[in-house]
Amino acid sequence: MEERKKIGILGAGILGTGLAQSAAASGYEVVLVDVTPQALSQAPQELARSVPLQRLLGGPAIRLEQVLERITFTLEVEALSDAPLIVEAIPEIWEVKKAAWSRLGQICPAESLLASATSAIPITRLAALVPHPERVLGLHFMNPVPLKATVEMVRGFHTSPQTLQAAREMLATLGKSAIEVADSPGFVSNRVLMLTVNEAICLVAEGVAAPEDIDRLFKGCFSHKMGPLETADMIGLDTVLQSLEVLAEELGEKFRPCPLLRRMVEAGRLGRKSGHGFFVHPGLGGTP
Numbered sequence: 001m002e003e004r005k006k007i008g009i010l011g012a013g014i015l016g017t018g019l020a021q022s023a024a025a026s027g028y029e030v031v032l033v034d035v036t037p038q039a040l041s042q043a044p045q046e047l048a049r050s051v052p053l054q055r056l057l058g059g060p061a062i063r064l065e066q067v068l069e070r071i072t073f074t075l076e077v078e079a080l081s082d083a084p085l086i087v088e089a090i091p092e093i094w095e096v097k098k099a100a101w102s103r104l105g106q107i108c109p110a111e112s113l114l115a116s117a118t119s120a121i122p123i124t125r126l127a128a129l130v131p132h133p134e135r136v137l138g139l140h141f142m143n144p145v146p147l148k149a150t151v152e153m154v155r156g157f158h159t160s161p162q163t164l165q166a167a168r169e170m171l172a173t174l175g176k177s178a179i180e181v182a183d184s185p186g187f188v189s190n191r192v193l194m195l196t197v198n199e200a201i202c203l204v205a206e207g208v209a210a211p212e213d214i215d216r217l218f219k220g221c222f223s224h225k226m227g228p229l230e231t232a233d234m235i236g237l238d239t240v241l242q243s244l245e246v247l248a249e250e251l252g253e254k255f256r257p258c259p260l261l262r263r264m265v266e267a268g269r270l271g272r273k274s275g276h277g278f279f280v281h282p283g284l285g286g287t288p
Contacts, residue, residue, distance in 0.1 A: 005029060007170075008083030010100060012036075012043040012073070014236065014273060015117055016089035018145030021047055021054070024070040025062045025146070026174050031072045031079050040073050047071075054146045081107040085170060087139060088126075089117040092242035097121060098129060105130030113166055115139040119190045119239070120246040123156035123183045133158035137167055139178075140187060143234055152189050153178035185250035186243070193231070194244050198258050200228040204278070205260035211278040229278040233271030241265050 007023045009016045012034035020032045020043070034040045051064045072079065077100075080086050086108060090100055097118070104114060114136045116126050127133035138154025151171055155164060168178050181188050200214050209217075215227020232240050241262060247255035264270075264277065271277030 005173075006031070006083050006085075008080035008086040009033065009089060010077065010080060010086065010104070011089035011091075011117075012039045013089065013091075014046065015141060015143055015145060016087075017043045017046045018050065018143060019087060019089065019117070019141055020071050021050055021067060022146045022174050022176075024067040025051075025054075027070075028173075029070055029072075031074065031083055033074055033077055033080055035075060035077070037075065040075060043073060044068060050144070050146065077103055078107055080104070081109070083108075083112065085113045085115065085167075087115045087117055089141075092118060092120055092239060092246055094121065094246070097126065101126050101129040110135070113137070113163055115167065117141055120186045120194075120243040120250075122185055122250070123154045124158070127156045127158055134160040135163050137163055138183070138187065139167060139171075140189060142189070149176050151176050151178050152187055153180045154183055154187050155180055156183045186247050190243055191247065191251075193228075194240065194247055194255065197228045197232045197240055198244055198255070198261070201232070201258040201261050201278075204229070205258055233277035233279055233281070235271070236273050237261060237270045237277050238265050 005027055006029045008031045009020055010033050012032050016032065020030045023030045032043060047067060048064055051062070051067050055061060086104060088100060090096055108114065110132045112135065114130060116123060116138050117140060118138060119140060123136060123138040127136035130136065133156070136156055137159045138156070140152035140154060142148040153164065153167060164180065171178050184191070186194060203209055203214060204211055211229045215230050218224045218227040241257055244255050244257040248257070268274055269276050272281045275281050
């Protein structure tokens with residue numbers, strides 16, 4: 001994998017674009033695929049915002065032009081077929097994931113490593129859709145990807161030690177370390193985080209506290225850099241809802257999404273990606 005510094009990414013949302021940025025800044029050739037033209041056209045705009053910000057915050061001294069010239073933007077899933085590592089980063093909708101992984105299984109050779117950045121769906125279920133499931137693992141990157149140095153690496157039922165080691169070596173070239181966990185719905189991070197976020201949303205719905213006060217409590221009392229509702233806005237409220245729905249199906253009623261969350265998603269208030277969620281995000285579609 002080190003000889004062929006190439007990564008394929010399926011999904012040009014916030015996470016997929018952030019991973020493309022990290023990989024390109026680390027010298028990788030990146031193929032970024034999305035079947036939605038709008039998502040693909042927005043990715044360079046997100047990079048134009050994110051690359052200078054990463055540099056200001058102490059990241060690599062790399063210019064936007066250098067990042068963009070290392071990324072191929074395409075609607076063709078087949079363009080992933082010669083990448084030694086492919087990371088799937090599409091929405092948390094099982095039927096969409098199922099179709100995508102079935103296609104990857106058809107076009108990717110047996111030696112390609114296949115990773116999912118899913119935040120909730122079990123890795124073993126995805127691995128069952130492709131030949132050679134031992135080369136499948138979970139790489140749960142956190143947003144914003146260029147600024148997060150730790151990745152939750154998920155070991156599926158069939159994942160081989162060689163696959164895990166190859167992924168660790170690749171992550172090291174991105175300046176990231178892995179914490180290995182066993183396969184389970186939501187893994188460790190989202191199984192805990194989504195409960196916290198959902199309860200925080202319920203507190204807003206019940207009028208117990210305003211969003212800014214809930215987040216101030218978590219930052220002031222527990223030294224969290226971000227509160228649960230800021231975190232939800234950053235992740236995307238639609239992604240939070242999808243993750244909770246998966247967890248509720250797999251683990252039961254305690255993960256049932258708060259009705260307020262569902263109403264906000266239906267209203268198009270998705271957080272940072274839409275400019276307005278629990279907070280307004282000026283310059284990203286929100287009103288200053």
